[in-house]
Amino acid sequence: MARKKQLSSEPEWTARDEALWSTAEMGVLLRQNRLKQRQRMSVPFAMHHASDETPYAHGPFRLLSLQAAGDGSYVHNGLFLLEVGVAESAADEEHA
Structure with a gap:
């Protein structure tokens, strides 16, 4: 009869655990100038x-x-139009 695998009560050591341990260790060594x-x-x-x-x-x-995509040069290929005021159409002028 095969043995049952015993489950460990301790969680597995992860990369996050290693990073936290190393950070804490370096903090102690740095504080002690070592x-x-x-x-x-x-x-x-x-x-x-x-x-x-x-x-x-x-x-x-x-x-x-x-x-940046490309060679960094700038080429303007659009039109920007800003009109301020009242626009009148030709039809409005005929009725005036």
Whole structure:
């Protein structure tokens, strides 16, 4: 007879749990001036803001590139007309 699988009473550790744990850990290390003791992480892109720039966390990401469509030139192809005052038609002029 097969054994029944025992259900764990503890919920599964999630990516959200890991992010919260890492944030709390970095806060404690930063407050104690020991953040440099945290292990450096490798990342798939070049660090370029400062020579001592260090990534301390990682996670899934999606690169978004928000750019204007086209080459940035402007071509006006519509007509804007604003008329102020009373417009009279030819029919109204005949009855006057």
